[in-house]
Amino acid sequence: MKKNSLKYFFLLFALPFLFSCERDLETEGISRITNYPVFDMPGEQFMSVPVGGTFNDPGVTATEGGASIPVTKTGDVVDTSTPGVYVMTYTATNKDGYSASTKRYVGVIAPDAAAADLSGNYKRNAGVFGVSKVTKVGVGLYTTDNVGGVAVGGPATSIFFYNPTGNRLVGPEQNNGTGVFAVTNATYSPAAGTTPASYTWTVINPGYGAAPRTFVKQ
Template structure:
C-alpha cells in the first residue's frame, strides 16, 4: 500500500513538473528584428530635364542582415518638369514593415537663375487683418528650397520646421507630400481642392510685393488659403 502511495506521489510530481515546463515554455518569446531602410544619397534631389536618372538606391537591413527592398514604386519622367516620388518598402517575416521615400525634382533650365531666398510674411492670420508669421525661404540647390513656416503661423515653435519646395519650371513651385512635424504628411496646393502635386504660381519681386498664395493640406492646419508677401 505504501508503494502504491509512493508511486502516485511520484506520478503527480512528474505531471506537475511537466505542466510547469509547459507553462515556462509559454513565456519564451522570439526576438523580432524590425526592417530598416536607409537612403543612399539625398532624400530630396533635383536634376535638369532630359538628363538620365539613376536611382541611388537604399540600404535595407533586418537586424544586422543586409537585405533588399520587397517593392520599389514610382517612376521618374525625365522629359517632363515636375516632382516624382519613389517609395521603397520592406516587410519582415513577422509582418512588421518599413518604408522610405525619395523625392526627385525634374527641373527646367528656366529656373536656374531663380533665387527665392528671403523672408515672406503672411498678409493676415485667420479672420484678423494683422500680419501673421514669417516664412524663411532658403535655397538648397537649383530648383530646391526649404520653407520653415508653410502656414505663416506666428510665434508657435511647433509650426516652425522645414518643408521642401521645388521650383520646376519658370516661377512654378511644387510642394510634394512629405512628413509633417505635427503628424502624418503635409503638402501645399494652389487651391484647397487642388491635387497633391498642383503647380503653384510664385511671383518674385521686391519687398512689399505679393509673392505666393497656397492652401496647406496637413494635420494641424486650417483649410483657408494663405497669401505671403516678401518683407526681406
Template sequence: MKRLLYIPIFLLFITLFSACDDKETEGISRVTFFPILTMSGDEIIVLNVGDTYTEAGVTATTGENEIDVTIDGNVNATVPGIYQINYVAFNEDGFSATALRQVIVQDLASIAGTDFTGTYKRTFYGTPKNGGFSEWVAGDVAGLYKVNDVGGVDGAGYEYDLTVYQVAADKFVMPVQPNEIGGTIFASSTAGGSSPDVIDMTATGYIWSVKGAGYGTNPRTFEKQ
C-alpha cells in the same frame, strides 16, 4: 505499502508542474525581427531637366537576413516637378517598414534671372482672412529657398525655416521634411493633396495648402509685400 504511496504522489507532482509550465508559456509569441531599411544615396535628389535619374536602391534586413524590397514610383526628368519613390519591405510575420526618396527636377535655364526672395503676407485662410508673414531667403544654390513661418501663423512655435525648391520660372515645390512641431510636413496646391506637388508663383504671390501637425489643410493665400 509505503513505497506504493510515494509513486502516485510523485506522478501528481510531475503532472501539476507540467500544467503550470504550459500555463506560463500559453499565448507567448516567438521572437520576430522587424524590417530595417538602409537607403543608398540621398533622401532628396535634385536634377536638372534632361538629366538621368539612377535608382540607388534600398537594402532591407531582418536580423542578419536580407529580404526583398518593393519599389514604387517613377521619375520623369523631362518635366520639372517633384517625384516620390516609395520603398516597402515585409518580414515573415507581415510587419512592414517603409522609406521615401524624393526627386526634384528643376529647369535651371528658366529659373535663371528669377527671384522669389522677400516678405509674403497671408491674406486668406478659411474664415480668418488676415494672418502673419512668411519670409523667403535664397539658399546657396540656384532655386533653393528657406521659408520662415510657412503657414503665416505669426505665433510662438511656428517661426522656423523649411526648405522650398524652385523648379521653373514661376513654379516651386515644398517636399516632405521634418516638422519641428512633430512628424513631417509638406505643401500641396490643393486642400485634398496627399503628397507634394507643383505650386504656382504669380506676380502677386502664391496659394498653397500646408500639410503637417499644427496646420489646418485649408489653402493659404500669400501676397508679396
C-alpha cells in the same frame, strides 16, 4: 471527506500550470522581440536635376537587426525630359511580417525655374503674420522654416518644396520628423513694379485649416 478535499485542492492548484504550459507550447518559436527595418539612403532624400539632365537612383538598403533584407521599390519613374516632381517609395518587411518604408523625391526642373531664385523672407498676410524664411538648396529646390506662417517657425514647421516650371510650386507629402505635411494649389507671383513677390498655397496637415495662405516678400 478530507481525502477528497485534498484531491480537489491539488487539481485546482495544478490547473494554472497546465494552462501555462499549453500557452508556452502555442507560442513556441514565435519571436517576442521584433527588429523593424532600418534604412540606409545614400545621397539626399530630396534631389533635383534640370530638364535633359541625368538621374541615377543611388538606391536604398535595409537591415533587420544588422542583417540585410530585401527592399522593394515602387512609385514614379523619373522622366528627365518632363518637368515635375517624382516620388519613389522603398519598402522592406521583417521576418515577423512588419513593413516600413521611406521615400525619395526628385524634381525635374525647367530652364526658367532653374534660373530663378525665390530665396528670402516672406510674411503671411493674415493670422499672426508669421515670417517664412525660404532658402534655395538645389536646382529648383527650396526649404521653408514656416510652412503655415505661424508666429514662430522652426523644425516642426519646415518642409522642402520645388519650383519645377514657371510659377508653379510643389510641396509633396513628407514627414519632417514631427508630422506629415504637404501643400496644394501652390503658386509663385514674381515682383511686378511696386508689388513685391509672393506665394500662395494650402497646407495639408491636421493642425491647419483648408484656407489658402499667402506670403509676401519683405
